[in-house]
Amino acid sequence: MQRALSEVSYGRRSAVKQSIAETDRFEDFDLLSVVQSSIAPQALNGLIDVSPTPIQRLAIPALLGTEDKKRRRRGPAPEKSGMEQFLLAAETGSGKTLAYLLPVIDAIKRAEAADMEREAAETEKKKAEQRQNLFELTSPPLSNEPHPTTGRPRAIILLPTAELVSQVGTLAKSLSHTVKFRSAMISASFSGTVIRSRLFSPNGIDVLISTPHLLSSITEQDPNVLSRVTHMVVDEADSLFDRSFAPITGAILDRATPSLQQLILCSATIPRSLDSYLRKRFPDMRRLATPNLHAIPRRVQLGVVDVEKDPYKGNRNLACADTIWNIGKEASEDGGLESAKRMIVFVNEREKTLELAEYLRSKGIDATALNRDVDERKQAEVLASFTGAALPNKTDKQAKRAEADVMDRSQTGNASASLSGPPKRQLQNVKVLVMTDLGSRGIDTLLVRHVILYDVPHTSIDFIHRLGRVGRMGRRGRGVVLVGKGDRRDIVREVREGMFKGQALI
Template sequence: MAQLQKRKPARMELSPRVAQPPPRTTPSGGPAKRRTASPFGGMNRTKAPARLEPVKRPEAEARRPSYGKDKTKPKEKREGFHALKMQRALAPIGYGHRSAVKSKIQSLDSFEQFPLLDLIKESIASQAFPGLEDVVPTPVQRLALPALLGSDRKDCRAKSPSVSSQMEQFLLAAETGSGKTLAYLLPVIDAIKRAEIPEANEEAQEKARKKVAEELRKNEGDVFGLEPPPVSEPHPTAGRPRAIILVPTAELVDQVASLAKAFSHTVKFRAAPISAAYTGKVIRNRLFSPGGIDMLISTPHLLASIAESEPNVLSRVSYLVIDEADSLLDRSFSPLTSAIIDKSTPSLRQLIMCSATIPRSLDSYLRKRFPDIKRLVTPNLHAIPRRVQLGVVEVEKDPYRGNKDLACAETIWTIGKSAEEHGVSEDGSAKEKSDTKHIIVFVNEREKAAEVAQYLASKGIDAEALSRDTASLRQSPTLAAFTGTAHESNAASSATSAASVADRTLVERFRGERSRIQRCLSLLIWDHGVSTRLP
């Protein structure tokens, strides 16, 4: 009985729960739940709560494809056309709008129908289209010229250009080679010449006022009056252009400037191209010429750096053209281009943006920054011409597995094989002259151009990289091979000299040993910064 009795603790022995508070109970007497939402609810825990532990799925279930909302039917996988997702990023243009534009521009078939100055109309055929008899405006010119010239706002054009008005915003979108340069250049030149009329009147009034003052001084007999010495003051427009055209590369600066310079010979205005291709002295002399400047063609980087030290460069700009807007408003150019637009806004009367495409990024930027912009879009924008064959190569699939260089080489060899088959006659013998395939590969970086050219050369393809770092002495013969005239003359002269030196049989033997496919290929890899367009 003594052993069954409960042992009582000693008086000096501490309880094992001496450091713990008494247990909490609910009003019904049960244990209370621990609060985890308090700041100290996660202290003194040795095990994570069940709600925080990750759910482990079986390996077989993890490999199982995920279905859609319908558990009984797997989601269909869309095969192919993954490379054409860029079409989804383009802003949609309805066919109803395209038909309306076609009917609107159908009646305009001559530059004489546009409200241009007579001197500009006479210069179009001689300067922009020399050697052509029948000059007809393109669809983008028929659409843009009336809007940019404001033919439907004759009362506004009758006012003086010095009268401040709300800035007009235009987006000129047309396919490459459709004549966008001439479409925005003619209204800008017309505005410059019209602005010279009131300035010439004010200058004539000032001269007349000085002449009257001089005659009064002579009639009063002021023998002691001394005439002030002539002071050579700079032209009021020196370093303060009225129109600025922004383009992304130095090559486009020269291309746009060549067309503007051609008009300046007959229309008489001052146009100056500046880019990183010119020295600092040439840039300074052109921009701050004593005779003044009317139109400036530049790149955003150079103009932004000049505007930081000379803010007055943008103080007189009335017409700002953003050519290749899809490039100048992307992540690399957008901060500089936006800063130039902001600094030019106080004096700006027209903002013209030109682009060959309207990507989703450009569309979102314009809707947020310029919600009232007027869009001038040609009917054939984002439409693939019928004469163009479009092919898509899935580089993520076998056998390329993401190797774009290998896919490019395989595509080029396929084109060369077709050229070889075209160069073989019906009896199986090789023709004397087979068509040469000229291929241009566009890449987005200069380093990538050299990398692709080196890779293709290792595969036996005659490839040459061309970028803005390429010397001009190398650019000319490379481009001449793609124009056709110089290539044919050089080929004929080389063939004649070879036949005169070596025997005919040796030449034929050399041709037979040479790879037919390699003979039919001539490849040019061109950096995207170098581009050519029609005016």
């Protein structure tokens, strides 16, 4: 448990805290005016007087190359020798997506301006040549030629799941309304026809958001997709460089390296395995870590329920159901719109999601099981009701039908027979999602105020990611961990003490 994370010294944390204290406005960043004007209305949903988060204060100047406080001259960014490499490491819900997205879009617009200048110069040169050769005929351009950037994006953002592709893609799409660039998200949630039409749109493409497996299969057939990429973002790097993803992610990077100007890795934790991998493969990578990395925000409270005591007497399922009922009744009594009406229950084993969801339903709780056996399209549809995200090309009725379908799928063959009619009481206006760590990484669960840790997490990394589903964007949250026979009570005690003191988990 305690050796899962790479340690960051408190001396280094204090130095970073001091260096970012001077920046308190987005206007302090040397972004193009059109990018600046998109932040408040599009990225921040019209919020007023919002200050950049620590990771944004740290990362944006570094990615722009303006840490020396000198503003760049107007026009395209200067050409850099070699590929710049960055690791952005910050706590969950800290705004990492915007921290890399704004500089990437800024670079795209500057490159676009440079291309237009070159094209204008070439056009003028051709006109001058034509004036000198009045009798030489030139063939007109074909009207049906595709855009030169069709299927060749300038930037690629890699994410481990279809839900995260949708989340980041939605933010990029909102920024494009003001900045005017072309973005596309592709994942297993979309049909092959939709994927092809988005990637190979005749209007061209600037930013592609995809999962590694899908992009790898596409580039196997058409390597030119990576021929023009200048910026590569690997989000949730601790997942995309683990044993299951690393070969595919590494192969994509190898193919894109010749044209890459910036490689940006992003993660909420730096496991020791990732630390070792990066030191071997990217020894020159610059690490930008916030002062609160590996710390669970103090605005998140962690309660403990002893499963061995009365009235549970070792029945963990009963303890979980009772905890949900208690929280649900509190929310009903509060009666406010901001009260917690959605909860996530995390378990360690995939098979347990089905069993526990069935048990909770028998106790009058609206519970849905979600695990990796459910296809990605269904996962995205169910998670959307917990993230507040809009489903692509789905109406509300379709979304509800999809969620009901997943619930039906999660029941085993004789599940319905085990319930003799509807339960005597129902917990009103509360929805519960039972899942493994499938949804604990990166997903912006703003609608969730409570998480229940049915099992004690295996590592401090899992503690950080699971409790990171609440307390996002400055909101308060609450976690409850069920502790029973054989669980490491000392570890739970250390985590609670560390949270109370605001210390990092290592």
